[in-house]
Structure formats: C-alpha cells, structure tokens
Amino acid sequence: MPSNIPNAVVNKVINKDMTPVRAWREHLGLTQAEVARRLGISQSAYAQQEAKEPVRKSTREKIAKALGIAPEQLAV
Numbered sequence: 001m002p003s004n005i006p007n008a009v010v011n012k013v014i015n016k017d018m019t020p021v022r023a024w025r026e027h028l029g030l031t032q033a034e035v036a037r038r039l040g041i042s043q044s045a046y047a048q049q050e051a052k053e054p055v056r057k058s059t060r061e062k063i064a065k066a067l068g069i070a071p072e073q074l075a076v
Contacts, residue, residue: 005073020074021050021060024067038066 012023025035036046039062049059055074064071 004070019050019053019055021055021063024069024074025050028067030067035063035066039063 006027009020009023009027012018012026013020016023018026025032032046032050033043036043039046049055049063055063057071060074061071064074
C-alpha cells in the first residue's frame, strides 16, 4: 500500500468497507455529482464506477485526475 494515503482514507476502506474511490471522494469532501461533472459523465454513471472494485486502469487514471491525486493512491 502506498505510504502517501491518509489514514482517514485507509480507515474508510478497511473499517467501513468502502471502495478506495469512494473513500477518497468523501475524504476530499466532494459529491458524486461534482466528480461526475469533472469527468464529463452523469452522476449515475460515476456512482457505478465508484461501486466497482477493481476499477480498470484507464478509469482509475481518469478518476484520480478528477480527484487531483495520483492513480497509485487509489490502489489501497
């Protein structure tokens, strides 16, 4: 696990059984609608991506860019 992941994100993934994508989004205080807007997709399409695990590499890279983090940081 990369060391540049905040404990709050790791705790959400482990203790609350969240996907890394959702944990990061919540940690950053963003709504699904905001991330979807940044990605140029609908909120419902983003919600489907957020619920998937694992996320395809190309999708992970796009989501990481929208969140302003490195793709490796989604590999909790």
